[in-house]
Amino acid sequence: MKIENYRDYILNTMKDFIEVPSPVSYYEEILPLLEKYAINLGYDVTYDRKRTGYITLEGEDNSKTICVGAHLDTLGLIIKTINSDGSISVTQLGGINYSSIEGETVTVHTREGKKYTGLMTCISHSVHVFDDARTLQRDENSMVIMLDKNVTSEDEVIALGIEAGDIVSINPRFEYTEDGYIKSRFIDDKAAVASVFTALKYMKDNGIKPKYRTLLAFPFYEEIGHGGAYIPSEVEEYVAIDIGLIGPELNGSEYQVSICAKDNYSPYDRGLTTKLIQLAKENEVDYVVDVFYRYGTDANAAVRAGNNVYAAAFGMAVHSSHGVERTNIKAIEETIKLLIVYLTSK
Template identity: 45%
Template sequence: MTNTIQPDLNRDYIVERLAELLSTPSPSGYCMAIMKLLEADAAKLGWTMERTPKGNGIITIPGTSEESGNTLALTAHVDTLGAMVRSIKSNGMLRFTPIGGYAMQTVEGEYCLIHTRDGRQYEGTVLSTKPSVHVYPEARDWKREEANMEIRLDEDAASKEEAEKLGIQPGDIVSWDPRTRFLANGWIKSRHLDDKASVAALFGVLEWLSRSGIRPVRTVKLIFSTYEEVGHGNAYMPSDITELIAVDMGAIGDDLTTTERDVSICAKDSSGPYDYEMTSKLIELARKAGIKHAVDIYPQYGSDASAALRGGSNVRAALIGPGVHASHGMERTHADAVVNTAALLIAYMMG
């Protein structure tokens, strides 16, 4: 296979996996269910997923060469933004603390689930502490910050004691309703496309490998991390890895050129420049294969490659991913970007 051949990726499979992923709550630190899901999906394709002590998953694709110690890793994260119950108020409302970095106004009015330690789930809604313009004259200007936000439970819980009787306590995980929509024209809008769209792309790679029987020359490891949104998803890396491609969403806006149909190739983010040779190779492969792509700089962005480098990993690293609009808010991408991300990863693996 040459670098210019585009694989016959199974678009329907990729979209189905993405729908499955988006419907499974997985804020950072609460990824048990989604990792079991990935494990089962990998097994259906004939692959085994190992787990690290911190909860990351690794699928190893053996290379055809006997050379060792030159492994390529592709990593995407399953964890998402969310929250944790900070305290229960006297009126039964829940104060919460964010998991991950988002602007508080992006979750105002959002439906959510509270996951108790004993396995119960309760629905709620995120509101400001002055939620009605008919009652509070300052409602429009009320600052949307942690101290001014709360969760209204959809239960008979008008006091702290009544909320506690439901089994709710500080430390319970809160997940946002993803509000996922797959449109017939290929548009996909949902919370948590960062980074479940990339996870779906990696499973598209796995499905193609299983169906085609083709193998890369060198060993490839797919790593699914569980703490990226809080900064240390891939701080540990297996020692045989020499190159790492973080597969994470491409940001859109301001002077950036990435669109929701592009594979974003990030040359530099807040951690500094990515490996020049790897980035150049990815750009050239995308050009040769006719894959719609853009090269951008993301000064407010960090990735699992950043975490690996800061953690002391002696690897070269690059960053690509599907373009996603309104990241850490009500996100949107297009199926083309997800499929093309998988195609570029295959081109790099086989190059």
């Protein structure tokens, strides 16, 4: 399997998806991109009422339906209060680490479609001015947005059309190095979205059909835990493609695919997980098996919501997850290989 030949496609796809903002619940900018990628490969996108997009693939055997999910939502913020000095207080959409967004450019997206950039800053923002500039805990009470506008009052901000409930996206900072490292926010889970499209393109280019009827799902609420809560009733297996973790007591690396045996909530289905491990072994996929804490996926969300499915999860391991993340193209390629052998296996 010559996935290396698809390196440009992987990187371009990933960059395209990362650079279009899609914080939890903010779907309107990225769904046209999803549709464009699907149409380029000859597929339509359909939606459920959670705004999850689906691409449906006919299989060799359509008596069984499986689902592979890669969530399209990312971490983001939502406006809570416009303060009397014209600064803006926010609350998180997903597990933000506020230290990692200090000094970052953010964009406010209003309901009327206006966009305003601003600086995410700490109320003790300068070592020259505040004794606690280095020590104040960075959280939603100490971090505010200063719009890149000359506004000094709540009314002036409101006059721009900004209000509570507006979505705030965070500058992703996508970078790729000559040794194959990708450094960016939102590798979680747009590397997985790129992996799914690359697998689809590889199979199309090589005239390969999936074994079973397959739904490729792109949920919008993973980062707050309920992206997979609804799945179509015909789905028998749900495999989430989501990041692996790197750290003490973990096996994953930036060069391998991590198969998740258990997350914060539950072990994954033993039979389906064993099948993935077996497929990885037989097809020389560079993999590890890992157990994650403080972590969940849409596959487990599906199970916890009562869906009658076998669940599993795997994906590229990512350093400094939910910050400016890093992985290597190698981990993404191993993820794509495992995905293709899973889709084509009995």
